[in-house]
Amino acid sequence: QVQLVESGGGLVQAGGSLRLSCAASGRTVSTFTMGWFRQAPGKEREVVTQINWSGSSTYYAVSVKGRFTISRDNAKNSVYLQMNSLRPEDTAVYFCAARPPGSNWDYWGQGTQVTVSS
Numbered sequence: 001q002v003q004l005v006e007s008g009g010g011l012v013q014a015g016g017s018l019r020l021s022c023a024a025s026g027r028t029v030s031t032f033t034m035g036w037f038r039q040a041p042g043k044e045r046e047v048v049t050q051i052n053w054s055g056s057s058t059y060y061a062v063s064v065k066g067r068f069t070i071s072r073d074n075a076k077n078s079v080y081l082q083m084n085s086l087r088p089e090d091t092a093v094y095f096c097a098a099r100p101p102g103s104n105w106d107y108w109g110q111g112t113q114v115t116v117s118s
Contacts, residue, residue, distance in 0.1 A: 002026045002107040004096045009112030012086055016116070020081040022096030022109060030074040033099040036081045038092035038114075045095070051079065053101075064090075086116045 008020040020036070035050035049060045049070040058070055069082040079096060094114050098107040 002029060002032075002098055004098060004107055004109035006094065006096045006109040006112040009094060009114045011115045011117065014086060014088055014116055014118050016086050017082070017084045018086065018114060020083070020094055020096075020112060020114075022079045022081075024077045024079075024098065024107075028074075029077055029079075029098050031101055033101075034070075034072055034079040035097045035099065035105065036070060036079075037095045037097055038090075039095070039111075040089075040092040043092075048094070049081065050099075083114070086114075088116045088118045090114060091116050 003025045004022055006022050012018055031053050033050055033052055036048040037045050038048050039045040048064055049068055051058045051070045051072055055072050067085045072079040093111040095111045096109040097105045099105045
C-alpha cells in the first residue's frame, strides 16, 4: 500500500506562488506515474499535471501550462507542484495521486486547500 500526504496549500493573493509537496510512504513510487488533480466547489475533479517515473515526460492542463511545474525526487519518494502566477480560478482542493505501471490512479492523498484571493 502507498500513503500520500500533501502539504503546502494555503491562502495567497492573485499573482502569487505556492509550492505543494506530496510525500509517499509504504513503498517506493519511483516506478509510478505521479499526478496532481484538483477539485473546485461544485465541479468535478480534474487533472492538473502528471509526470512519468523518470521525470522525462510531463503533461499539463491547458489552464495551467506555463504557470505550474511538476517535479519529482525519487530518492525522497516525493513529488512537487510549483504554482506561479496564481489566479482566483485556481482555487480548489489539490490532490496528489499515484498510478502504478499498467494500472489506474490507485492511490490518493487527502488533499490540500489552495485559495487564491483577487
